[in-house]
Amino acid sequence: MQYRKLGNSDLNVSVIALGTWQLTDTGYWGEGGKPAEAVRAALDHGIRFFDGAEDYSKGEAEQALGRALGGDRDKAVIATKVSPNHLKPEDVVTACEGSLKQLGTDVIDLYQVHWPNWKVPFADTYGALLRLREQGKIREIGISNFGPRDIEDWMQAGTAVSNQICYNLLFRAVEFEIVPACERHDLGILAYSPLMQGILSGRWKTIEDIPVPRRRTRHFADRRRGAHHGREGYEAATLKALQALEAAARDAGESMADLAMAWLLHQPGVASILVGGRKPDQVARNARAADITLDTSILQQLDALSTPLKDALGPNADPWNAGEAARIR
Helix, strand or coil, X not given: CCEEECCCCCCEEECEEEECHHHHCHHHHCCCCCHHHHHXXXXXXXCXXXXXCCCHHHXXXXXXXXXXXXXXXXXXXXXXXXXXXXXXXXXXXXXHHHHHHHHCCCCXXXXXXXXXXXXXXXXXXXXXXHHHHHCCCEEEEEEXXXXXXXHHHHHHHCCCCEEEEECECCECHHHCCHHHHHHXXXXXXXXXXXXXXXXXXXXXXXXXXXXXXXXXXXXXXXXXXXXCCCCCCCHHHHHHHHHXXXXXXXXXXXXXXXXXXXXXXXXXXXEEEEEECCCHHHHHHHHHHHHCCCCHHHHHHXXXXXXXHHHHHCCCCCCCCCHHHCCCC
């Protein structure tokens, strides 16, 4: 496993992180998860970075992580997130106290604003986070789902060490404006949905094969159940990119999932990729990507294969909403 410094902080994070939403949300991810065994497998394979949020399974994900780490808390860098409806100063404090209790720890290593709330001044939220840091309840402050405008506004109000954002070979919107903004402010990029919720694993060969809950992004037609972006989507371009990427992976002798994760780790500004894993074998497979080195030719090939879809989707970094409804600005 490799480790990288997170932004301008003193935190060293494993380049593969275990995302904890999948540990407990059986409604979305299905039954059969083994939270304690998955966390143990992560530690055994050098994964020291764990990411969650207060609203994942209504706190159950934080509880599961805390129980699973137990006496190994000191081996982990724990990140969690405060919800956008809890960004008033008094609510930030209450939410943090709740997460500390759920996690069974006295300090959160990275406390992130899950989504911006444009009705609450950033300075008010940052002031509360700063006080929590001064009290020793959190170590570092991060943001999540912040676009270029909000990054600039946040950095006028305070500081942060990271920005967590959706980023994968099928969704490269961050490259237009967000990556440059993160580089200007020394924000480490934490890439969530690196496999686009499993679509980049190669499990599904047609659009119809993809489970309904995972067909809500702007890649898919708005007529799809659950989608509400009001656009035609880019299904043909998405399927073409998938097929081309799968062929490239075969030629490289790698699985498409491993290739997609390794590609992310070669991108500028990326400190860690957040990969869900519900079972020990899944975690072990994901950890392998940290050891894959891609040469310039394969990186150029993957760039060329995914650029048409990148250009079609454009710089809007909200995977689910278009136009004025976009939540990332």
